[in-house]
Amino acid sequence: MPSPTARPTRTPSGAALVVDGLVKRYGGRAVVDGLALSARAGQVTAVLGPNGAGKTTTIECCEGLRAPDGGTVRVLGLDPHADAAALRPRVGVMLQDGGLPSGARALEVLRHVAAMYARPRNVGELVERLGLGSFARTPVRRLSGGQRQRLALACAVVGRPELVFLDEPSAGMDPQSRHAVWDLVRELRADGVAVVLTTHLLDEAEALADLVHVVDHGKVIASGAVPDLLARSADAGAEVTVRFTAPPGFDVAHVGAWLAERGVSDPAVTVGRRTLEDVFLDLTGRHLR
Numbered sequence: 001m002p003s004p005t006a007r008p009t010r011t012p013s014g015a016a017l018v019v020d021g022l023v024k025r026y027g028g029r030a031v032v033d034g035l036a037l038s039a040r041a042g043q044v045t046a047v048l049g050p051n052g053a054g055k056t057t058t059i060e061c062c063e064g065l066r067a068p069d070g071g072t073v074r075v076l077g078l079d080p081h082a083d084a085a086a087l088r089p090r091v092g093v094m095l096q097d098g099g100l101p102s103g104a105r106a107l108e109v110l111r112h113v114a115a116m117y118a119r120p121r122n123v124g125e126l127v128e129r130l131g132l133g134s135f136a137r138t139p140v141r142r143l144s145g146g147q148r149q150r151l152a153l154a155c156a157v158v159g160r161p162e163l164v165f166l167d168e169p170s171a172g173m174d175p176q177s178r179h180a181v182w183d184l185v186r187e188l189r190a191d192g193v194a195v196v197l198t199t200h201l202l203d204e205a206e207a208l209a210d211l212v213h214v215v216d217h218g219k220v221i222a223s224g225a226v227p228d229l230l231a232r233s234a235d236a237g238a239e240v241t242v243r244f245t246a247p248p249g250f251d252v253a254h255v256g257a258w259l260a261e262r263g264v265s266d267p268a269v270t271v272g273r274r275t276l277e278d279v280f281l282d283l284t285g286r287h288l289r
């Protein structure tokens with residue numbers, strides 16, 4: 001049973017998570033190879049990288065699920081292995097495969113997890129927020145992928161964690177669910193929670209992240225806020241988007257001709273009104289399934 005008196009512990013730098021020189025080997029191969037990153041309270045930190053880059057391995061070392069072969073990990077100033085019991089009530093975890101008991105019904109699982117905490121969130125409110133009501137009595141093994149993700153997210157946050165790890169939180173979700181997840185992540189940040197997420201959805205990282213770490217071959221190859229990372233690559237030439245509402249009869253070919261006259265090679269002028277996501281949400285509504 002988590003202690004009701006658990007208090008935030010911050011490292012001197014104020015970071016909620018500090019990973020330094022992390023090494024993890026499998027069969028002699030370092031899949032995480034001297035990786036360093038950090039995350040702060042009240043911020044969303046996104047860990048990006050191609051398949052097999054070492055993101056999940058890193059996050060699982062931070063969660064105390066895998067033992068590192070080298071380097072240090074400090075979670076709320078504590079060691080995820082040695083201090084696992086002290087960290088359990090303070091850290092929320094949403095695993096990529098859900099990690100939920102397959103035979104239990106969805107709402108039973110959430111109520112059970114909530115009961116393990118001293119000051120859980122209101123379960124009914126969370127059910128409403130994440131649209132869990134329509135499958136509350138469905139066994140976990142019968143849930144769709146997106147429903148299981150939403151249940152796993154609810155379980156990760158129901159205990160009011162100070163730090164939450166979300167491994168690809170909106171993978172496989174419909175746009176309605178993704179927006180609900182994003183709203184919840186923003187609320188956690190506003191409440192001062194340190195949110196650490198991995199994602200392959202770069203629009204998700206752009207929409208949510210205060211800090212981005214890009215991982216490849218087991219190392220962080222770039223870190224910074226999204227505008228900083230974009231500014232660093234500005235010399236490569238920027239793609240400029242201009243939006244305007246064309247009056248009736250306007251010939252967009254003039255825009256391409258005007259750009260070509262000014263030395264812009266192969267300008268691509270496209271006419272579009274709304275994104276497919278806008279149309280999809282209009283057609284299917286915003287309510288969660």
Ligand SMILES: Nc1ncnc2c1ncn2[C@@H]1O[C@H](COP(=O)(O)OP(=O)(O)OP(=O)(O)O)[C@@H](O)[C@H]1O
Binds near residue numbers: 050053057058
């Ligand atoms: N238990 C294990 N035994 C052997 N190799 C492993 C093990 N776990 C992970 N690996 C390997 O470690 C590498 C990193 O895997 P990891 O799951 O951390 O990548 P990832 O960045 O999260 O990828 P993805 O985006 O596909 O989820 C991969 O090459 C993977 O095959």
